[in-house]
Amino acid sequence: MVTIGASHIEDRPMLTSRITIALLFGAVFSHAVASAGELTLFSRDGFDGREMTLRSATPNLVESGFNDRASSMIVRSGRWELCEDVGFEGRCAVYGQGEYPTLERFNDRISSAREIVPERAHGGARPHGGKRGMIALFSARALDGDARRLRRDADDFSEIDFNDSAASAQVIEGSWQLCSDAGFRGTCRIFAPGRYEDLGRGLRGRVSSARLVDEDGGGRREGDVELFSSSGFSGQRLVLREDTRDLTDFGFNDRADALIVHRGQWEFCQHADFGGRCMTYGPGRYERLGPMGNMISSLRRLR
Structure with a gap:
């Protein structure tokens, strides 16, 4: 028969507590690691050559010997901002999760990288x-x-x-x-x-x-008028306050399929300079434009 001293019995709750805390900490730590962003850079197109994986903000790739060397990448998780200069300066662009076999304008020009984390994640x-x-x-x-x-x-x-x-x-x-x-x-x-x-x-x-x-x-x-590229007020949107002789100037020619008039009476026409068939719309929401859908090239306020 083995006798267990009182001191050993008293240590068991403390030991159990320590194990529980360790397990909880491990679970939290594992979750944090799993949810962190991850980016892998490759020195050649098509995910070839030397590679480097980032899991935290890297303001200077010179220190890692990977400055101006990345030609392709895989964003495994998170959204990452890549910049031409150290310290996240110069020309930058943000990339979401996915594979990028070539970096085009950023080829061999990346000097810093960091994950873009929404502000709410920090409770700020x-x-x-x-x-x-x-x-x-x-x-x-x-x-x-x-x-x-x-x-x-x-x-x-x-x-x-x-x-x-x-x-x-x-x-x-x-x-x-x-x-x-x-x-x-x-x-x-x-x-x-x-x-x-x-x-x-x-x-x-x-x-x-x-x-x-x-x-x-x-x-x-x-704006007094909003144009939408898709019916139901969806797609790309253009907000205007003034007469517009040619929607080509805004990259919106023959694209409007819904519109909202906030104030005034407006004439919308098929051709530039208010030519062709025209229709007048007053204040209201027009989720479908029918025969004028994808045919508007100019608009002007009547009153």
Whole structure:
């Protein structure tokens, strides 16, 4: 018969507690690792050559011997921002989960990389009454040239030394309204998340202000008319306040299949310069345009 001392009996609850804490910590740690982003860079096209896997922000790839060497990549989880210069500066772009056998304009030009984590994951405050967003603006088409990244409203681009400079954009998070004049005036257009390699003649080289808007533009809308590329107010959206002689300038010619008139009486025409068949729409929501669907090239206010 084996006798167990009292001291050993007293140690058992403490031991059990320590084991439980260790298991819980291990589970939490494993979950954190599993949910972290992961990116693998390859030195050649087609996922070939030397490779390097990143799981945390890397502000300087020089230290790892992989600066300006990446030619393809696999984003296994998370959304990653890749930049040409160290410290996440210079031209940047965001890539979601997927395989990228070639990096095109970023080939052999990446110097820093970091995962884009939504602000709510950190429990931090979010701007604009709960809305959060990020947009990257570029001075040349195809997301090239000098760049500026915004996380909050900018009512005058002169203050960020980028007035009348933006030619393309990448909306990383949230919906953004870009306007040709300071103070969110002039020609305005709303951009949902996505890559816009050309802002069109209506905004290219003319953007002077930008701000986050609600998904439906509510509460912050400056436009009198909204055009949608798909029926039911879906697809790409164009917001206008002024007569427009040719929607080609906005990359929206013959694309509108739904519209909202917020104020005034507006004439919509099949051809540029208000030519061809025209129809008048007053305030209201028109989820389908029938015979005018995908045929509008110009519009103007009648009263």
